[in-house]
Amino acid sequence: MPDALTCLVCLEPLTATTEAWCQQCGGSYHLNQRSDLPGKDCGDVWINEESMALEFSCNRCINTPAPGLDDILDLAEAAGVVGLSPAALAEAADGGQVAHRKTGAGTYLFVRQDLDTLTR
Known part of the structure; x- marks a missing residue:
């Protein structure tokens, strides 16, 4: 993984155990994938009930502000x-x-x- 890869939400560096890709905007964000290691979450992952597939999204896309x-x-x-x-x-x-x-x-x-x- 390149050293320069940073989270698009908090702008902090990502590691192999905290990196995920947003399926809406394509950016990388923090998602702690290990329960035995501390880490932050700058997004979420869930199971789509229709397709039964994992969906990944960063907090920027989840919490899109209303225009105005x-x-x-x-x-x-x-x-x-x-x-x-x-x-x-x-x-x-x-x-x-x-x-x-x-x-x-x-x-x-x-x-x-x-x-x-x-x-x-």
Whole structure:
């Protein structure tokens, strides 16, 4: 497994015993596959009753926010979503790494969906 593989939910490194792939978005996330080892879960797995197959999904896909004004985030909120400091996110925005708007007062605004480019 590549050393650089990180969880798309919490942005922490994955290990062989904690890695799963989301069937909705294709991203990797933490799913503790061993009951005898500690680990975190950033998603879930369940048995589909119709197909009797395992289905894997990350918390981002399970808890998809409703569209609307909740999708517009200021710098502090967006930094929390992507796991960066506000200063690092502002630098990424100014460097063209993520789409954003900047108000006349200098406030950074982000669309939640645009932040995905920083977490993949």
